[in-house]
Amino acid sequence: MDSMTLFIASLAVSCIGALASVLLIKADNAAKTAGCLIGAVAAVLSFIAGLEAVLGDVSSLNTVFFFPFARLELLLNGLAGLIVVLISILAFAGFIYGLSYFDEYPGKVGRAGFFMNTFVASMMLVITADNVFWFLVAFELMSLTSYFLVVIEENKNSIKGGWLYFVIAHVGFVLIMASFLLMTNGVGGSFSFSDFRTHDFGPAISSVCFVLAFFGFGAKAGIIPLHSWLPQAHPEAPSNVSALMSGGMIKIGILGILKVGLDLLAGSGVQLWWGLMVLVFGSISSVLGVVYALHEHDIKRLLAYHSVENIGIILLGVGASMTAHALGNDVIATIALMAALYHTLNHAMFKGELFLGAGSLLYATGTRNMEKMGGLFRRMPVTAVCFLIGALAISAIPPLNGFVSEWFTYQSLFNISTLSDPVVMVFAVASAAALAITGALAVTCFVKAYGVSFASSPRSQEAANAKESPAPMLFSQMLLAAICVVLGIGSPVIAPVLGDVAQSVLAGSAVTATSGVSLVNEISGAATSTPAIAIALVVLTGLAFALRSCLGAKAPAKKTDPWACGYEPNEHMPVVATSFASDVELFMGPLYTLREVCTKICWSIAHVFQKLTGVAQGVEPLPDRFLVDAPSEGADKLAGLASKIEGGNYSVYICYIVAALVVFLVLAVVMV
Incomplete structure (x- = not known):
């Protein structure tokens, strides 16, 4: 079965899942089971279809419709396949997670299943749509279904966050529509993306189209200054939906920027200043995103701000690729785009895992406030280990996946700094510095988030009584955590595949991303090896435990309360979120x-x-x-008057007739 057939089948199954959720809306358990399991099946089908596309099986669909502009045109190529794969993984994990987590939404499970299945299907249609009409229809459907998921609790905060998201999403939609309609006008009214790719719109029109699309899709991606809806909306949605929105939906903003800048406007050529503009917004979003995250005590708002940060990191790779492409260096452009695509995939996995972990904390303690947590490692060990893997990955600690994509991003920025243009060198160096600052602050932020939530002593009765999450929730977290490890240690196998996807987008030269088990920068010759780092860490950890065992065999450690200057220790004395980030917040x-x-x-x-x-x-x-x-x-008045005249009395009717005859006789006399 070809990839497009599987893809269409997944859409059909998603629709069945949505319908089943509605039909069973009055029976929460049945609606939950049907909606989640059917949605998981749809995710498996779309994953296989997307993976086939990533590996080179490009397929398309073009069907006749009632109106020429509304022809159903779908294209499942390497780039679309990659986004389909990451959303499918998140959807599968999210639906399995929902088998337990949706119990927290009594009376609303059927609605959640309907909108979640429809949300996933609409994202899949946006990714593959190759026609303006269907792209915009699916994009609007995606925004509406995600809006209803954000406001599903129907409380003050969710409605407020949902309204801001709804407005910003539609501002972006208007900008995207304006960009597409400009291109449509340029090709004589055609709505087909295939006609855009081969047309030269000229530097002025193409620049206007790109800027409109960049800010339109940037609103969906959450770039600064169009980011304010993320920390308002993401925390209010169910945590598995938050994982889908943060890990998956905002990547459609990245896909849109790439689609317009490097695909639909390919016939016009990429302008150098486009790439520099993307670098600027990427730098600002990455630094400010992590700075704002440091200030948060709400764990889901903290993760939402880290979405802004990581979108900025992805844009650094996109900007470097567009800059190199405009200067005619296809090798550097391909390496940079590969870095952006790798981080797109990586962010989906570790951010999805972290949001599911945050959902487990909320499920166990009833709060998102880290100040009221603490001591959860002993009470929720599986969640703690999975969250730790996600925290290390998002902090770019080797050998996990975040390190790999950020390493390639650094190499891309170093590469474009060596090009002959001095302006480009300044932008590249500044972007590399922004990435370095972002990395340092990200480590600080997740030391705070993990330490305050899982270490120390419980700071509330709810944290003290917390229990581990149910099996479906743990399975989803372990799945995404394992993928983070595989994407890191297995990068020598995965990087070349993503390099091929980047090459297909740019229609450029093949690149060498690996050599044996090492990642390499073809331009500078720099290299690193995540498998070697992993082996070294395992060996060193084993030696450390062996040494500790030998030295501590005769003198076992004693556990005592920490000294508190003569006071009895209490839950307020350990370092908490407020004090941890106070110096950074002041600066x-x-x-x-x-x-x-x-x-x-x-x-x-x-x-x-x-x-x-x-x-x-x-x-x-x-x-x-x-x-x-x-x-x-x-x-009505005439009818009322007529009803009064027509009373049903024959004597009155005879009088009407006599009166009419008199009138006619008078008129006849007058006329004579």
């Missing part, structure tokens, strides 16, 4: 002020939409009032 004070400004701007946009909605509600009935209501009222 970064102006940046937090900037965040408040950006947030106010986004809310101002939301308030404008709210006022426009109010105006529309006042204007909408006016045509009915004058064009429909007035004639209708007149007809």
